[in-house]
Structure formats: structure tokens, C-alpha cells
Amino acid sequence: MYAISDYRVLAQAAQENVKNPVTTQLLKMSNHVASLTEKRTFQVKFDLPKGVKAKSIRWTYDDKPLSEWKTFEQGDYTGPAFITVSDEKVNNGEFTANVTFDLPYGSTNLAEPRLQAQLFGSLMGTYELAAVADGQVIAQAPVKLTPYESFITYDELKPGIDVVTAQAAEKNDRYIETTSIGKSVEGRDIYFTIVAKNKAIVDKYQKVTHPAMMNNPEQLQEDIKSGTFGDYAVPIWINNIHPNESPGVDAIFNYFKSIALDKSITYNTTLPTGKPSKVSLNVEDALDHVFFLFVYTNNPDGRAHTTRGNANDFDLNRDNSYQTQPETRSVTEQIAKWSPLSFLDLHGFDRGFLIEPATPPHDPNIEYDLMIDNMVEQAKAMGEAGIANTHYDYYHIPYEEHRKSV
Structure with a gap:
């Protein structure tokens, strides 16, 4: 006391x-x-x-x-x-x-x-x-x-995009445009960024190339082969649909920075002969042929809450056919608008290195036979580069593995 x-x-x-x-x-x-x-x-x-x-x-x-x-x-x-x-x-x-x-x-x-x-x-x-x-x-x-050094939250995403865009404006004259293509269930923006060599390339694709693809593809192919169509570039779409698989979102943002700011990108790979090789990509040259569409995640609420599903607890990766969710409808509208020549969806947090262009279940209305050869070729190229630059020593393409076992 x-x-x-x-x-x-x-x-x-x-x-x-x-x-x-x-x-x-x-x-x-x-x-x-x-x-x-x-x-x-x-x-x-x-x-x-x-x-x-x-x-x-x-x-x-x-x-x-x-x-x-x-x-x-x-x-x-x-x-x-x-x-x-x-x-x-x-x-x-x-x-x-x-x-x-x-x-x-x-x-x-x-x-x-x-x-x-x-x-x-x-x-x-x-x-x-x-x-x-x-x-x-x-x-x-x-x-x-x-979670790790390069992790970016949803709230940090748009400010980060703006910083990179400002840096690119000082460093080069690449065309970068970021818009919101829709709202999530809870009202968050779905950010969509275009990176191209210039706006004219994008305009030609939207006003000339894409309509020709949709309306008269045979004539377009002839015009390209004959050289009368002239220079053109096609879109590559990079997407994330499961934001709780965080590395997918962060990898997209980091790749956006590289395409926006870097003069070249160098990475290791393995040739079909098994011989190690190094690839150096000149970004300016690449942008003569392609431009990039980035959807960092089409599930902003999932990124904000670190969940797999959206605010309605719906896995958007099971909604592409029926489009019951607002996020899916917004993204699908843009896919129809752009018809990207390559669509890459980045996931993460998998024990193995899975790189699968055609994982079941399949919608019977989608004609995989028209796409699968090119999809597998892309998967192999990315897989070889992946194992050459990470601790993985093997990558899985279940479609190919199943074919070998039949």
C-alpha cells in the first residue's frame, strides 16, 4: 500500500x-x-x-x-x-x-x-x-x-500508374492512356491502360484493322500478304482475375513499368535443343508490331479485401460465359471491342509452375481447335523463359501432358 x-x-x-x-x-x-x-x-x-x-x-x-x-x-x-x-x-x-x-x-x-x-x-x-x-x-x-517488396494494394495502384505515366512522358513519347472501364460491386474502378508507340497505331487498329478482321478477314489477309495494307500493330491483353493470387497483379504492374519506361528487356530462355539462350527485346521495335492492354485486375474488390471472389463472393473466373457480375460484363465488353490477338491471364500462389492455355471446364461454344496450337506454342515459350529465370525446373501444360498419355 x-x-x-x-x-x-x-x-x-x-x-x-x-x-x-x-x-x-x-x-x-x-x-x-x-x-x-x-x-x-x-x-x-x-x-x-x-x-x-x-x-x-x-x-x-x-x-x-x-x-x-x-x-x-x-x-x-x-x-x-x-x-x-x-x-x-x-x-x-x-x-x-x-x-x-x-x-x-x-x-x-x-x-x-x-x-x-x-x-x-x-x-x-x-x-x-x-x-x-x-x-x-x-x-x-x-x-x-x-506480403513482399513489390506488393501493391488497390489504393496504391492508380497513383503508381500515374507516376509511371509521368516518368514516361519525360523519358520517351510512348502513348499511354489509363481509363476506368467499369465499376466493381462496391464501386471501385477497373483500371485499363493502353501502351503503344503512338496514338495513330491504336487508332488504325480500332478504325481500320479491327473492322476488317471482323467483317472480311480473308481480304485483310490478302492485303497484308500483298503489302497494300501497310504497317499495323495488334493488341496483347494482360489480365488478372484472381486478385488474392497477388503475384499476378504485381507482375502486370511491373511489366507495365517495363513497357512504359525501358528501352530493352533482356531475359533468359532455353532453346528447343535444350541449349540456354538469352533474348533481348527492343521495346521500340516491339511496339512497331504490337501494343499492350493492361487490366491489372478485373476484380478490384477482391484486391482491396484480398479475396478470390468479388464482393458478391463470386469467382469471376467462372462467369465468362454467363456474365452475371458487373465486373465480367465490363471486361467482356472491352474484349469484344479490341479482340486481342493474345490474352494472358496471370495467376499466382501455385506450388507448381502451371502454364495452361486450355484448362477445363470448357464452354462447348468455344472452338478450341482454332486456337490451341498457337496457345500451346505461346505457353511453351513462356514456360521455357520462366524456368530459365526462376527456381522452377519444370513447367506443366496439362493439355500436352494428357496428349502424351493417351
Whole structure:
């Protein structure tokens, strides 16, 4: 129990704290990005204020003690804390420590189990990491907690597109146009970006090439072969339909940056003979023949909530035939408008490297026999490049594997 005199001392100390509040410092850190899929340790330091004892320092993240940031175990966040502090020292008035962000899901693969791709949305964000003593924040700094370095949220997407577009305007004269082609169930924009060498190429395709494709393809083929049609470019559409398979969205955004800004793109591949090879793509030359249509995700609500389905809990990858959802109708309208020569849908979080141009179930009204040869050829080219640039050593094309087993 406290005596009356003790209470007087405590009250006086509290008044002194009010009279002489500690000025909050910027916490100096070796890094400000923590990953859900990579264990990282940051070195932190700040000047220890006079009168503050090092032993009284406590740490919080988003105003919560680090002990409350628990790992996910047995269906809930009940495991040990994944944010810890170690090696706390004071030298010449400078307080230093190591802050470690471990793996909250115990894995570097957010697809184990697949449910975690939905769960990580509850953790990610940018919060203040703070050193606190006697109820006062001594030093703090923002730390972004993200699935991985290149992860981009839905809210960051349009600002990111705008930054790249502005950079391209200063660096080259490529034509870049971003619009909203529709709204999600919850009213979010479905962003659609065109990247071309110039606007004239896009205009010719829309006003001349595409109508000729639809109305008289035989004549168009003859005109192209004879040279009378002149120069033209055709669209390649790059899409994502499962936004909880996050690498698909991020890969599209990163590729958009490359096509918008880079002079060339170089990557490894393997020739049909098995010999390793390197491909260097001159972007300006490529844009003489193709232009790109980017739909970073046609499920904005799913990206915002890190879910597979849209806000109606509908898997849009099962809606292409009947088009019951607003997102599907908006995207299908644009597909009909552009008739892309190649349509690539990027997924992610798969144990194996699946690159499948014709996964069942199939709509019987779609004539796969007219497309499958070119689709498989593209799949093989991308698969060989994929295994040459990643840790994978094999890629799966179930259509081809099934044919070999028949």
C-alpha cells in the first residue's frame, strides 16, 4: 500500500512529466519495409533522453505491444509474437537495438494453406514502430508490413500508374492512356491502360484493322500478304482475375513499368535443343508490331479485401460465359471491342509452375481447335523463359501432358 506521502511523490512526478514532456524523435532504422514472407532484422537507434532509463523502454507497433502481434497457429493468431526486440544497448547516450519481423504464418509461401492469401490482408499496412517509456513516445518511425517488396494494394495502384505515366512522358513519347472501364460491386474502378508507340497505331487498329478482321478477314489477309495494307500493330491483353493470387497483379504492374519506361528487356530462355539462350527485346521495335492492354485486375474488390471472389463472393473466373457480375460484363465488353490477338491471364500462389492455355471446364461454344496450337506454342515459350529465370525446373501444360498419355 502507498502512504499519503507516496501519493504526493507520484503526483509530483506526474506533474513534472506534464511540465517537461519528452520530444518525440524520429526512430532511425536500417529499413522501413517488413515482409510477411521473409524474416528481416532492422537496426534501430535513438538518443536516450535525460532521466529516462533504458530498462524502462517498451516497444509498440500500431500502438499495440509487440507481444500482441502473434503468429497464426491452429486457425487463429494465438502463437508466439512474430515481432521481437533484442540486443538493446546504450552507448554514449545512444540507444540501439535489433527489431526482428519473423514469419507470421510460419512460411514464405502465403498459399500454405490457400486461406492465408485471404488472411494476410488483416495484417498488412503501414504502422508506427515506437519506443515508449513512462507512457510517452520517445522515438517512432513508420514501418510498412507487406506480403513482399513489390506488393501493391488497390489504393496504391492508380497513383503508381500515374507516376509511371509521368516518368514516361519525360523519358520517351510512348502513348499511354489509363481509363476506368467499369465499376466493381462496391464501386471501385477497373483500371485499363493502353501502351503503344503512338496514338495513330491504336487508332488504325480500332478504325481500320479491327473492322476488317471482323467483317472480311480473308481480304485483310490478302492485303497484308500483298503489302497494300501497310504497317499495323495488334493488341496483347494482360489480365488478372484472381486478385488474392497477388503475384499476378504485381507482375502486370511491373511489366507495365517495363513497357512504359525501358528501352530493352533482356531475359533468359532455353532453346528447343535444350541449349540456354538469352533474348533481348527492343521495346521500340516491339511496339512497331504490337501494343499492350493492361487490366491489372478485373476484380478490384477482391484486391482491396484480398479475396478470390468479388464482393458478391463470386469467382469471376467462372462467369465468362454467363456474365452475371458487373465486373465480367465490363471486361467482356472491352474484349469484344479490341479482340486481342493474345490474352494472358496471370495467376499466382501455385506450388507448381502451371502454364495452361486450355484448362477445363470448357464452354462447348468455344472452338478450341482454332486456337490451341498457337496457345500451346505461346505457353511453351513462356514456360521455357520462366524456368530459365526462376527456381522452377519444370513447367506443366496439362493439355500436352494428357496428349502424351493417351
